[in-house]
Amino acid sequence: MSKKSIAVFPGSFDPITKGHLDIIERASRLFDKTYVVILVNSEKKSLFSTQERVTMIQSVTEGLPGVEICSYSGLTIDFCREHGAGILLRGLRNEGDYAYEYPIACANRAAGGIETLFLPCDQGLSAISSTIVREFASYGGDITSFLPPAIVPLVEEKIKTTRANR
Ligand code: ADP
Helix, strand or coil: CCHHHEEEEEECCCCCCHHHHHHHHHHHHHCCEEEEEEECCCCCCCCCCHHHHHHHHHHHHCCCCCEEEEEECCCHHHHHHHCCCCEEEEEECCHHHHHHHHHHHHHHHHHHCCEEEEEECCHHHCCCCHHHHHHHHHCCCCCCCCCCHHHHHHHHHHHHHHHHCC
């Protein structure tokens, strides 16, 4: 397997949305192996635990060729090196995403020799983000159009238990 056929798609995935899933499905057709990596950031408070996010992503990506779900605490370029991946994959929704991603892509290439590949997001999914999902759900809004169907009840349940434990 050539080094370039292994890609890493990192993110928070809190929770995984239809936008993320679209990128993962497309990656599975482009690369021999795609690692979907949940970056563990102890300073960022997440709705779902790392293990819950791993399980959720596994459940909706089952059967996609070459897709493996991992979590990692550290630099994405170190994960890439450790797994022989030459490509870091990011989804682009708009100019804002590009402005944010460009300097990071330059730094990752300079520091790690890792190329970033941007996949333009599907036109119909550009307004979806995990942040909007969490915000909508916390006010009882309808989140069904943002998420893979199996994820909807998990988010609704999590919001309910989080509220009850406050
Ligand atoms: P991060 O906190 O690293 O931005 P996210 O979980 O928000 O992590 O996103 C992970 C990746 O998925 C990023 O490259 C992001 O641009 C991409 N992404 C997020 N939402 C969408 C979407 N609706 N369509 C396509 N790509 C998306």
